[in-house]
Amino acid sequence: MSDTALHSPPGPIRSHDWGSASARKRVKRRYMHDRILQWVGLGSIGTGVVLLLILLSSLVSTGLPAFQTTKVALDLFIDPSLVSREDPGKGNFRKITRDAFAKYFPDVTSRSDKRQLYKIMSSGAPFNVRKHILKNPELIGQNISYAVPLSDPYDQLHKGVIPRQIEALSRGQQQLGEQLKQRRLLSLEDGKTAANLTIFINPELVNAEDPAGGDFAPMLAEAIRAIFPRASPTITRDILAPDAADTVKQTVVEAPALIGKTLQLKVPVSQNFDNLFRTGEAMIDNPRFGDPKVFAWYDSLAERNLLQSNFSIELFTNADSRFPEQAGLLGAIAGSFFSLVVCFLLSFVAGIAAAIYLEEFAPKNKFTDLIEVNINNLAAVPSVVFGLLGLAVFLGTFGMPRSSPLVGGMVLSLMTLPTIIIATRAALQAVPPSIREAALGVGASRHQVITHHVLPLAMPGILTGTIIGLAQALGETAPLLLIGMNAFIPSIESIGILEPATALPTQIFSWADSPERGFVSRTSAAILILLGFLFIMNATAIYLRQKFERRW
C-alpha cells in the first residue's frame, strides 16, 4: 500500500480484435454453449411434461369410472309393520329392500337363486334406504321410488371396466398348447381335439386279471412329462380331459395284451384346450359373477331401463366402507382437513415466531449457527422419522388419542415447521434494509419495525412457504401410518379431531391394498381428488403472492 502504488495511474487500455480467428472461434463456442444449455433445459422439461401427462392420463382413465355410480331404481314399500314410526332405525330394511328387488324377478323362487339375485344389489343397499328413511320419517307407510347402488362387480360391468368373460388359460398354459400344436401331437376326432400320446401301459399299475381296476392316470402323467419334462405335474390335469384316463382304460380292457407295451393313443384334451385349438381362444365366464344365470337377470334389468348411472356424490359424502360401491372419502377429507388445521396453527405460529427471533433478534454466534444448520437438517429428515417420534412421544409418553387428527397434525407440523421457518427467514431477508432503516429512523421500536413494516412485506413469501409446507403435509403418508391414522371409519358420525380418523393419503394407501376391482378406480379417483386439493392450495399460494406483493 505504498503511496506510489495507490496513486499510480492505471495501465494502458488494451485493444481487442473481434475479427481474429481465435475471437471468432470463441464467439462460436459461446453460441454453442448457449444452445446446449437451452437444449438440455428443453429436453428435461419435455421429459417431465411427457411423464406427467402419462401419469395424469393413466390416473384419469382408471379413476374416472369411480366418479359414477350405477344404481337400480327400486319401488319400495316402507311397510309400517317392518319399520315402526317410533323407532325407524331398528326397522327391517333388509327385507324391504330385498322384497322390492325381488319384485322385478317374479320367476326367481328358489332360495339359492334368490341369494344369487340379491348379490346384484350392493350389500349396503338396506343401509342406504335406512338413512333415507331416517332423514324423511314421513315416508313410512308409503310407496317410494329410490335408487340403490349395484354391487361392485355389476357396477364395474355396467361401466365396462371388467368383462363378462375372461381368458380361461394362463399365458403359460397357452404356450404349452402352442408347443403341442407345433409338434403335431394334436388332431381333430369327431369334432373334438385329441392329443396323440405315447403311453407305456405300466404292468405295476394294471394287471391282466382286472384291467378295469388299473390306475391309468399316472401313465398319462408320465406320457405328458415325456413331452414337457420341465413343466409342473399339474399340467396333465390342465391339458387332458377328465375322461382321458377312461379312454386308456377302455383301450386296455379291450386289448389286455397291451399291458407292458407302449402304444400310441389319441386321448381327449380338456374343454379349455379344445376351445383354444379349435377357435383360437378359450374364454370362460368371469368368476367374479358367480352363477352365469345372473347375467340374464342383470341384462333384464338393463333392458327394462332400471339401471341408471349418475355422478357419484357418495364418493364425497360417504365414509369408508368394505364395499367399494359404498366407499367415500368424507372421512379421509375431514381427517386431512383437521390435521392440516392443527398443523397450520402450530407450525405457522411457531414457525414465524422462530424465524423472526432468528432473523431479527438472535445474536450471530456459534450457538445460533448450530440452530440454523439443524433447522436446515430437519427439513431433510425423512418424514417417517417424525412419525416414529410422534408415536414415541405424543402417543407413548403423553398418551394422546391414537389415530386422531390432533396427533396427526402435530406430527405433520414437525415436518412443516422447518419449511416454514426457512421460507419465513428468506422472506424476511428479502425485505429491503432501507425499509427497516426508514422505520427505525422515525423512531419505531424493533417490534414496531417488524410488525408494521417487515412482516407485511414478507407476508407473501411467508404464506407461499406455509402453503407449500402444508401441501407437503397433505400428501404425507408414512408418519400418519405410524401413528395409526389409517383407521377404518365406516360412519361419518365418528368424525372429530380427537376421534380415530384417516387421511387422504392413508385412505389411498388402504384402498390400493384392497382386492376388490372397484377400489382400483376409487384409488385413482382419490389420488385425483388429492391432486385437486394440492392444485387448489398451490394456486392459492400463487394468488396470495400476487395479491400481497408490493413494489418498493
Add this chain to the structure above:
Amino acid sequence: MADVTPSTSKKKSGKAKPAPKGKAKAPEAKTNGNSTDATGLRTKTDRPLTSSRQDLALDQSTKISSSDVCVFYGDKQALFDVNVDILSNHVTALIGPSGCGKSTYLRCLNRMNDVIDIARVTGNIIVDGIDIYDPDVDVVELRARVGMVFQKPNPFPKSIYENIAYGPRIHGLASSKSDMDEIVENSLKRAGLWKEVHDRLHEPGTGLSGGQQQRLCIARAIAISPSVILMDEPCSALDPIATAIVEELIEELRQNYTIVIVTHSMQQAARVSQRTAYFHLGYLVEYGETDQIFQAPKDERTQNYITGRIG
C-alpha cells in the same frame, strides 16, 4: 497515514475566541465567514476540539458535541477520534472523498449503527447534554428527536398520508384524526410537497417521482418534530430543480431545526451550510465556518479536495 492522526497538543490556542462567535445569533450566521480570526478556533482536528467544546459548553447553541468518536466495523476502524461540535439552528455539512466515514459519523448521531451487528462505537456523543451512548438512553426517543433522511429515498410502501402519519402515530403525537391531518398537512407543506400531493394523499408514496419521494421522506422526518435532522446525501438522486427545492427547504428548516447534511457537492455545501467538516480516510481533518473552509482551508488535504485534486 500516521500524519493524519489528530494531535492533542496546542490545547490552549484560540480559547478566547469562540465565545463571541457562538453568541452570535445562529440563524444569521451567514456572515461569520468574514472574521477569519474566529473561524480558526475550533476547526482543524489537530487543534484541540475538546478545548473549544469547553468554551462552547457555555454556549447555549451547541446541539451535539462528539469527542473521540471511533467506529469499528469488525476489526476495521472506520472513524478515528472525531471531535465535532454541531451548533443549534446551523446547517453543518460533512464533506470528503467516498469511503471516508461521513455516513458512518452521521449514523452515530442517532445510533443507526446499532443496527449493524459488526459496528462498534467508542467515545462520547452528547446531544442536548445527554450522552446518547449511555445504556439508559432510550434509542427510540433519541431517534424521534434526531431524525434522519437517507441517501436513497425510502418511503414506506404505503400511502403518502400513512408515510407521514406513521411516526406521529407510534409516538402518540396526534390526539385525534383532525390533529393527525394537521400534522400531515403541515409536514408536507414544510417539505414543499403539499401542493403536488394534497389531492392524492391516499395513493402509494412509492408512486411519486424520486425528488418527490425524497421530500416525502423529509416530511416524514419532520412530522415527529425532531430537533435535529440528519441528511445523508439527500440530493444525490435528484435533478437540479428538485435539488434546488430541497436546498430551499433546508434553508427554511434551519429556523427550527439543527441540520447535519452529508454531501458530495462542494457547491451545495457552500450554498446551504454555515459550517463544514472535512473528513479524510476516517479522520476529521478540518472543521469550521463554511466560508473559511472553502476560501481559506488550513489543511493541504482540504485544499486539495475542494479544488478537485482528491476524491
